[in-house]
Amino acid sequence: MKRKAQLRQGDIVCLSIPFTGRKDSKEEKLALIVSSDRYNELNEDAIIVPLASVSKRGIGELDHVLTTKEAEFAGLRKPLVVRTGVILTVRRELLEKRGKLPSRTVKEIVLKIIKNVFSPDKRIA
Numbered sequence: 001m002k003r004k005a006q007l008r009q010g011d012i013v014c015l016s017i018p019f020t021g022r023k024d025s026k027e028e029k030l031a032l033i034v035s036s037d038r039y040n041e042l043n044e045d046a047i048i049v050p051l052a053s054v055s056k057r058g059i060g061e062l063d064h065v066l067t068t069k070e071a072e073f074a075g076l077r078k079p080l081v082v083r084t085g086v087i088l089t090v091r092r093e094l095l096e097k098r099g100k101l102p103s104r105t106v107k108e109i110v111l112k113i114i115k116n117v118f119s120p121d122k123r124i125a
Contacts, residue, residue: 007046007092008037010106012074012099015048015090032082032101034110045089049113051080060085062116064109066101075099084113 007013011033033040035047051066059065062085071079076099101109 007033007040007095007097008100009033009035009040009110010101010103011097012051012076012101013046013048013095014098015094016096030076030080030098031088031095032106032109033095034087034106034113040092044091044093046092046095048088048090048095049109050083050086050088051076052083053078054081062112064112066105070101070105073099074101082109084109085117087113087117 013031013033015029015031017029030051031048032051033046033048035043035045040046054065059081060083062083064082064084066074066076066079066082068079071077
C-alpha cells in the first residue's frame, strides 16, 4: 500500500464520501484537521471539523468564520465557516490535503472547541 504524506493539525483536507448504491458517485467536503500531530502519528484516524459556506442557517455561536486573509493563506477561494461543534473521526486514507491554515488561527479554533465542547459543566463538581 502506498504511504500518503503525513497529515498535520491545521491542514485543510478534502474528504471523499462514497455513496452506496450509486456507481462512481462521491461527494467531496472540506474539513480542518484538529487532532494533534502526536495523535495523527499514533492513529490511522484523524479528528476533523467540517468547513462550510455561510448558509441560510447563518453563523452559529460555535462557528468560527475564516477571514479573507486566512482563506487566501489556505488556498481557499472564499472565506468559509469552521463548524467547531461538529467533530468527526475519519480514516486518514480518506483525506487529501488541500491547504493549511495559519498556526494562530488553528490555535484559536482548537481552544474554541475545548472551551465549548469539552469543558466540564459548572454543575459537575
